[in-house]
Amino acid sequence: MFIIAGLGNPTLQYEGTRHNAGFDVIDTLAGKYNISVDGRKNRALIGKGIIEGKKVILAKPQTYMNLSGESLGGLVDYYKVDEESEFLVVYDDISLDVGQLRIRKKGSAGGHNGMKNIISHLGTEVFPRIKVGVGEKPKKYDLADYVLSRFSKEERAIMEEGCQKAVEAVEMILRGEMEEAMNKFNRKVKPKEA
Numbered sequence: 647m648f649i650i651a652g653l654g655n656p657t658l659q660y661e662g663t664r665h666n667a668g669f670d671v672i673d674t675l676a677g678k679y680n681i682s683v684d685g686r687k688n689r690a691l692i693g694k695g696i697i698e699g700k701k702v703i704l705a706k707p708q709t710y711m712n713l714s715g716e717s718l719g720g721l722v723d724y725y726k727v728d729e730e731s732e733f734l735v736v737y738d739d740i741s742l743d744v745g746q747l748r749i750r751k752k753g754s755a756g757g758h759n760g761m762k763n764i765i766s767h768l769g770t771e772v773f774p775r776i777k778v779g780v781g782e783k784p785k786k787y788d789l790a791d792y793v794l795s796r797f798s799k800e801e802r803a804i805m806e807e808g809c810q811k812a813v814e815a816v817e818m819i820l821r822g823e824m825e826e827a828m829n830k831f832n833r834k835v836k837p838k839e840a
Contacts, residue, residue: 647725650816651705651718653737653760664780665711665793667738672704674809688720698820714760719767729773736812742779744801745808747831749776749815776815778808
């Protein structure tokens, strides 16, 4: 069993915001593999299916971002998965350009409150994650306002490509190709020439 969790905030109010990039990737995965993410377990919406020959649970915590660990810590315990090899978190990152990915095997929360809470509940920062870039916060912008803002039309198109790349990265990780996924997606992609 492999848990793939996307971070975000529940309710329609937050749909399509930068902070919900993790939810967007889970929705893209669910669509591709025909997995209904409508079950409920441990304060998360979950869906079970098969990706790359592995049994997976797609999870969208419904605790609001800053308490994501309360939900995911319980799921990890319940399904007895090994954080290091059977758990993957997908979330937004403001230090990356829109749609850019960064894949890590472990690491600190880097100021992301959802990740801080997960690390606190799991008692380890050794678990894989895919960060999805949502663009840098403009100067004089409040961080909370920025991550809860929506993408422009142009950014949304780039973000959809980013979600597709994140799905490909998830597939590679499930095949045991973590290094290859890091080599493929962690390099900065130059914007296409106009």
